[in-house]
Amino acid sequence: MLSGPMANEAEIEEVRRSLGLDRPIFEQFFVYVQNLLRGDLGKSWQSNEPVLDEILLRLPASIELLILALVTGTIIGVPTGLYAAYRPNRLFDQITRFGSLLGFSIPTYWFALVATFVFFFLLRWAAPPLGRIGMEVFPPPDITGSYFVDSLLTGNLAAASSAGHHLLLPAIVFSIIVSAPIIKQTRAIALEALGSDYVRYARACGYGPGLVRRIALRASFAPIVTFIGSETTTMLLAVSLIEFIFSWGGFGQWGLNAILFGDFAAVQGYVLVLATFSAFVFLFVDLLVLLFEPRSGLLK
Amino acid sequence: MTTASRTAPKPIGMRLLSNSRGLTRRSPTFAAGLIIVGFFAFLSFFASWVAPFNPIQVFPDSVLTAPGGQFFLGTDGNGMDVFSRVIHGSRFAFSIAIPSVVLMIAIGVPLGLITGYRGGMLDEILLRILDVMRSFPAIILALAVVAATGQTLLNVIIVLGLVEAPIFARVVRAEVLTLRSSGFVESAVAAGNSTRRVIFVHIMPNAISGATAQIALRMAWAVRASATLAFLGIGIQAPAPEWGAMIRQGAEFMISGQWWIALFPGIALVCIVLGFNLLGDGLHDLLDPKRKPTGK
Numbered sequence: 001m002l003s004g005p006m007a008n009e010a011e012i013e014e015v016r017r018s019l020g021l022d023r024p025i026f027e028q029f030f031v032y033v034q035n036l037l038r039g040d041l042g043k044s045w046q047s048n049e050p051v052l053d054e055i056l057l058r059l060p061a062s063i064e065l066l067i068l069a070l071v072t073g074t075i076i077g078v079p080t081g082l083y084a085a086y087r088p089n090r091l092f093d094q095i096t097r098f099g100s101l102l103g104f105s106i107p108t109y110w111f112a113l114v115a116t117f118v119f120f121f122l123l124r125w126a127a128p129p130l131g132r133i134g135m136e137v138f139p140p141p142d143i144t145g146s147y148f149v150d151s152l153l154t155g156n157l158a159a160a161s162s163a164g165h166h167l168l169l170p171a172i173v174f175s176i177i178v179s180a181p182i183i184k185q186t187r188a189i190a191l192e193a194l195g196s197d198y199v200r201y202a203r204a205c206g207y208g209p210g211l212v213r214r215i216a217l218r219a220s221f222a223p224i225v226t227f228i229g230s231e232t233t234t235m236l237l238a239v240s241l242i243e244f245i246f247s248w249g250g251f252g253q254w255g256l257n258a259i260l261f262g263d264f265a266a267v268q269g270y271v272l273v274l275a276t277f278s279a280f281v282f283l284f285v286d287l288l289v290l291l292f293e294p295r296s297g298l299l300k
Numbered sequence: 301m302t303t304a305s306r307t308a309p310k311p312i313g314m315r316l317l318s319n320s321r322g323l324t325r326r327s328p329t330f331a332a333g334l335i336i337v338g339f340f341a342f343l344s345f346f347a348s349w350v351a352p353f354n355p356i357q358v359f360p361d362s363v364l365t366a367p368g369g370q371f372f373l374g375t376d377g378n379g380m381d382v383f384s385r386v387i388h389g390s391r392f393a394f395s396i397a398i399p400s401v402v403l404m405i406a407i408g409v410p411l412g413l414i415t416g417y418r419g420g421m422l423d424e425i426l427l428r429i430l431d432v433m434r435s436f437p438a439i440i441l442a443l444a445v446v447a448a449t450g451q452t453l454l455n456v457i458i459v460l461g462l463v464e465a466p467i468f469a470r471v472v473r474a475e476v477l478t479l480r481s482s483g484f485v486e487s488a489v490a491a492g493n494s495t496r497r498v499i500f501v502h503i504m505p506n507a508i509s510g511a512t513a514q515i516a517l518r519m520a521w522a523v524r525a526s527a528t529l530a531f532l533g534i535g536i537q538a539p540a541p542e543w544g545a546m547i548r549q550g551a552e553f554m555i556s557g558q559w560w561i562a563l564f565p566g567i568a569l570v571c572i573v574l575g576f577n578l579l580g581d582g583l584h585d586l587l588d589p590k591r592k593p594t595g596k
Contacts, residue, residue, distance in 0.1 A: 101574060101577055104577055105520065105573035105574040105577050106570050106573075107527060107528065107531070107547075107570070107573075109528070109547070113550075113551055116554060117559050117563075121559075129555070233437060236437050237440055240440070255440075259532075260532060260534065262447065267444055279435060282435070
């Protein structure tokens with residue numbers, strides 16, 4: 001594949017030897033791990049750049065989108081789910097249940113496409129889905145990696161407004177996709193807490209509804225945080241697809257392209273970063289839960 | 301193709317369908333899901349009769365016609381009728397989702413039964429696989445494997461089935477763990493039944509109710525996943541009337557204003573996935589004695 005379609009036997013053999021593919025597979029894996037520990041993820045054959053550099057270049061763009069959607073999705077999702085659980089089977093609950101199930105069923109990429117069509121083509125409100133900042137604006141110097149934050153930090157308002165404008169639609173689409181499962185799960189967790197024995201006990205003690213809800217909320221905290229943490233894993237696919245539609249040029253889009261073009265070193269890097277990212281998220285969630293868990297006694 | 305409506309809720313479905321009015325009252329979600337999925341099963345079975353044109357017939361004179369007139373939902377960039385293609389797309393949805401979910405069950409359920417009952421080494425391996433799955437979107441795994449192993453329909457089915465089989469194993473395993481030490485299992489062992497007989501005759505019928513609701517949810521997943529693969533250009537390729545592939549074709553026309561090519565297959569996709577999700581949620585409500593059915 002690397003040596004091109006016209007290569008003869010000897011040339012193919014030469015490329016294989018230079019890549020170390022003639023050695024047994026265990027040795028290949030050993031060499032990969034050895035290089036990995038030195039921070040060398042191999043080279044992408046598409047760009048001939050080291051994979052690690054490519055990842056570090058693109059990761060901030062994805063993280064910008066991911067964090068923004070996660071925060072907005074949580075801000076929308078948790079209160080909506082809680083409110084629905086406080087008044088189960090009322091109209092609001094029925095609507096949010098159906099809405100979250102619908103959000104669950106919409107393919108991310110199609111939703112992003114339709115949003116682009118409506119808000120860019122029809123209404124001309126959104127920026128064109130062609131990257132993170134307008135062509136006419138110089139991108140700001142690299143500080144955090146987020147164009148919007150960086151241009152604000154350097155006081156470049158033109159760049160900030162352009163970057164914000166480009167960020168808006170993908171972030172809204174992503175937040176809606178993210179909030180659907182959060183609403184559903186928050187409602188289920190809160191309902192379970194509200195139906196539990198200690199809440200019934202609290203009611204029996206004559207506590208008002210506000211206090212009862214606070215007790216239930218305290219108990220629901222850990223499962224909700226754990227769920228949102230595990231949601232970030234599925235968000236990794238969604239972020240890749242959204243970047244794909246909006247030509248975001250981030251890590252997710254790069255990873256999907258690597259898969260589509262069979263760029264193995266890049267795919268390995270992509271998978272590795274995804275798994276590492278999830279491992280850190282799970283660790284963070286576990287620590288957070290431990291901190292707020294009343295029984296652990298860390299928060300006196 | 302009609303197996304769609306049958307495979308999903310089979311054992312409980314039979315019992316509950318005899319009382320469909322009561323069912324609608326006890327779980328409107330389930331009833332709504334059943335109607336939607338049944339509608340698509342009907343479409344896929346009678347696609348050739350319902351669709352006005354052959355899905356890959358080209359009309360060179362009417363490329364990119366807007367909806368209305370002869371072409372109800374317009375034509376795409378190749379001059380093919382979008383309406384006929386959307387209808388035929390339901391065939392792809394079922395013909396990928398059903399076999400892959402059957403594969404998930406065929407692998408996952410026995411695996412869950414054995415690991416749950418025996419424990420030990422195999423159980424540890426299963427738990428580690430589940431840990432890995434938790435840290436990684438399954439569709440990305442499927443994407444990479446299908447891209448690397450060859451892009452055929454069969455490969456898509458096998459990979460989707462393998463990737464999600466551990467979910468069934470997890471659900472069944474959890475049930476088996478609670479049943480393992482119950483009275484009827486102990487008496488079956490004491491009566492001299494072989495381990496295999498205890499697992500498959502005594503435990504299995506009691507352990508698969510949770511998996512039943514999963515069938516519908518996994519169908520939803522498989523339909524979505526196969527469309528995502530096709531949208532990215534992996535698996536089923538463009539002229540075939542697959543919804544994901546059609547959205548891919550329509551994506552480039554979306555910005556220039558030919559919205560109908562990508563919009564309609566997407567709506568069909570949303571509806572069928574929603575149908576399966578409603579079905580799964582409804583089954584979950586109906587089968588879980590702890591949860592009060594909605595509407596009560």
